[in-house]
Amino acid sequence: MAGGSSIDVLGQFELRPVLGGLGEALRFSQSPLYMILAACLVLAFLYFGMRPAAVVPGRFQAAAEVCYEFIRSMAVDTIGPEGAAFFPFIFTLFFFILAGNYIGLLPFSFTFTSHIAVTLALAVMVFLLTVIVSLRAQGFRFFAHFMPAGASMYLAPLLIPIEILSFLSRPVSLSIRLFANMVAGHVMFDIFASFVIMLAGFGVVGDVFAIGPIAINMALVALELLVGVLQAYVFAILTCIYLREAVAH
Amino acid sequence: MGEDSDESFTKRLREAERRAGQLEEGQKVSVVDKEEQSLPALALRAGTEMISALVVGVAAGWGLDRWFHTRAIFLIIFALLGGSAGVLNVWRLVKPPEQ
Numbered sequence: 001m002a003g004g005s006s007i008d009v010l011g012q013f014e015l016r017p018v019l020g021g022l023g024e025a026l027r028f029s030q031s032p033l034y035m036i037l038a039a040c041l042v043l044a045f046l047y048f049g050m051r052p053a054a055v056v057p058g059r060f061q062a063a064a065e066v067c068y069e070f071i072r073s074m075a076v077d078t079i080g081p082e083g084a085a086f087f088p089f090i091f092t093l094f095f096f097i098l099a100g101n102y103i104g105l106l107p108f109s110f111t112f113t114s115h116i117a118v119t120l121a122l123a124v125m126v127f128l129l130t131v132i133v134s135l136r137a138q139g140f141r142f143f144a145h146f147m148p149a150g151a152s153m154y155l156a157p158l159l160i161p162i163e164i165l166s167f168l169s170r171p172v173s174l175s176i177r178l179f180a181n182m183v184a185g186h187v188m189f190d191i192f193a194s195f196v197i198m199l200a201g202f203g204v205v206g207d208v209f210a211i212g213p214i215a216i217n218m219a220l221v222a223l224e225l226l227v228g229v230l231q232a233y234v235f236a237i238l239t240c241i242y243l244r245e246a247v248a249h
Numbered sequence: 250m251g252e253d254s255d256e257s258f259t260k261r262l263r264e265a266e267r268r269a270g271q272l273e274e275g276q277k278v279s280v281v282d283k284e285e286q287s288l289p290a291l292a293l294r295a296g297t298e299m300i301s302a303l304v305v306g307v308a309a310g311w312g313l314d315r316w317f318h319t320r321a322i323f324l325i326i327f328a329l330l331g332g333s334a335g336v337l338n339v340w341r342l343v344k345p346p347e348q
Contacts, residue, residue, distance in 0.1 A: 162334045165327075166302060166337050168309075169331075172301035176297045179295065235294055
């Protein structure tokens with residue numbers, strides 16, 4: 001992606017039509033293609049993992065069961081008994097983001113979680129869900145949360161707008177966190193990879209020194225594997241925390 | 250022997266964690282805190298919390314200005330409120346857990 005002496009680190013995030021003429025006509029870019037791929041991968045993992053349905057699970061089934069148990073315990077432990085109702089949603093969210101982050105690490109692929117449009121859509125979905133659940137669980141008492149308990153009434157005109165803005169900033173911070181982490185990781189890959197190409201232009205000495213950026217990039221892949229799962233986890237756990245506040249009376 | 254060394258390891262781990270100030274006695278560590286203990290991660294999170302509140306404040310002010318055809322009065326007020334909300338977000342992130 002980075003060619004010659006110029007570094008084009010953002011070119012990798014550009015959307016282009018895929019699948020030839022059909023994709024051109026439908027404005028079908030890599031982003032939805034990789035989303036479908038991610039969804040199919042997760043579905044295939046669960047379907048083929050659970051198909052044996054053995055009492056003593058094989059490796060594949062054990063992995064699928066561990067994933068199920070992990071998210072289920074996270075949802076129920078964080079939200080409480082009501083968490084079981086939200087478990088399918090949180091499971092989908094976590095594995096969709098995780099699959100997106102990890103598919104993006106493969107060479108020549110595309111990271112759809114590096115687009116703010118995608119992460120913001122996910123975060124707004126979570127936000128609307130928490131608002132609806134809050135209104136159903138707490139009714140109009142939900143609005144009482146915007147006035148901090150014990151504060152003077154004279155401060156209400158100042159405190160209520162601040163609390164409302166703080167509440168509204170949740171989906172924004174949720175989406176920016178995932179988006180920024182993914183963009184930063186992939187930009188770093190590109191920068192260090194282009195250092196290798198630049199150093200290769202300096203003959204034998206450059207070839208020797210090029211080992212440095214290659215080593216850094218290998219370390220970055222390890223870091224990105226960690227960041228990918230951590231960001232999916234943070235997204236899911238924050239969804240759980242918001243839902244816990246929503247169902248609390 | 251095995252059990253003994255296990256116990257002593259757990260004890261020494263507790264000691265080390267207490268020395269590092271990571272684990273207060275009798276205090277439950279929340280899941281998010283455990284995951285985001287590293288300083289750069291916390292700094293990044295605090296940064297996004299602050300920026301996002303400011304973004305929401307500025308967007309709200311700009312929108313209200315457009316709606317009421319006023320020039321910049323709501324933008325000024327809501328940018329300040331958004332900044333305050335950002336500080337509130339960061340405070341909620343770093344404040345000591347309630348007793």
